[in-house]
Amino acid sequence: MRKKEEALSPLGSYEPGMEWNPVEKTIMERRSIRKFKKDPVPATLIRRVLEAGRFAPSAGNQQPWKFVVITSPEIIAAMDKDAAMVTRFFLFFLGYVNHTGIRRAISKFLAHVFAFRLFSNEMHPAPYGAMRQAALGKTPYWHNAPVVILILMDRRGVSDPAVDVGVAGQNMVLAAHSLGLGTCWVGFTKLLTYLPWWKKRFNVTYPYVLKESIALGWPASKADGEVVREVHLVDWYEGGINDKPRTERQGE
Structure with a gap:
């Protein structure tokens, strides 16, 4: 749901169809x-x-x-430098996409057998891509x-x-x-x-x-504003104890 740029609704009240209040606007x-x-x-x-x-x-x-x-x-720059150093250490052993030959085979084995199982969240493609950029000094x-x-x-x-x-x-x-x-x-x-x-x-x-x-x-450029989010399925239990829930597509 996207609200038009109109006057904000007051806090502490609700009416169907009302615009965002200041708190909702900040969140969205x-x-x-x-x-x-x-x-x-x-x-x-x-x-x-x-x-x-x-x-x-x-x-x-x-x-x-x-x-x-x-x-x-100075401290923030040193933090970035050392965090990138630690990243390069891990990618040396686990970053098989950067290697070839036997080194690629070994690092791929280590990544799949150990890292992807023990640190499945950290080794997700999204943070992994950011880590590669940081290791290269780009981000x-x-x-x-x-x-x-x-x-x-x-x-x-x-x-x-x-x-x-x-x-x-x-x-x-x-x-x-x-x-x-x-x-x-x-x-x-x-x-x-x-x-x-x-x-x-x-x-x-x-x-x-x-x-x-x-x-x-301070932001270097204006980047705020609502963006498209994934529609989520929400189950609503509104009947008796044995009744099935009603599924609603939140966000449409």
């Missing part, structure tokens, strides 16, 4: 930004984004997260953003703390968009965990683990 139009201006982001504005994360819901209200803010271009993981917010997860969190970390991150990217900033969620942050000096530098000690990060800054 936020896009991941991968090209930022070099202009710095005021610390007061960064704190507004952090506050949105701090107020995120969590299981048992345990708030199993810790935020680390990096605004040093820095943090996209030259002026700010990086690291999200550390407290492993003692109730239930599934990784879900709580994701909710906190979502709060921050939505708040950032509503304030005119751009963000990109960077899951490749875990590459830095293979290098002990980064955990030491950021004081990542038990019970915390470096989980995710958000690249933050």
Whole structure:
């Protein structure tokens, strides 16, 4: 469903056919930004984004997260350099598409027997393609953003703390968009965990683990706006206990 550019609906009310309210508009139009201006982001504005994360819901209200803010271009560049180095190490053994002959055969065997089974999500074609670009120095993981917010997860969190970390991150990217900033969620942050000096530098000690990060800054160009999403099938259980659900195509 796509709404026309008309006056926004007020918060706290609903009528059939009404336009998006400001919260819905922020959710629908936020896009991941991968090209930022070099202009710095005021610390007061960064704190507004952090506050949105701090107020995120969590299981048992345990708030199993810790935020680390990096605004040093030198440190961010070093993070990118080392993350690319780790990527090249893994692709040396697993990047069979880049090899030929016996080396290709060995790396393909290692990739299919070990990596694709143990790290099936990380070795999906989408992140794998991004890793190849980063290894070649074509696409820095943090996209030259002026700010990086690291999200550390407290492993003692109730239930599934990784879900709580994701909710906190979502709060921050939505708040950032509503304030005119751009963000990109960077899951490749875990590459830095293979290098002990980064955990030491950021004081990542038990019970915390470096989980995710958000690249933050002023978008270099306008990239927000609704985009086409896949239609999802949603089952609605509206009858008795033995009645079959009604399936609805959400998004048409």
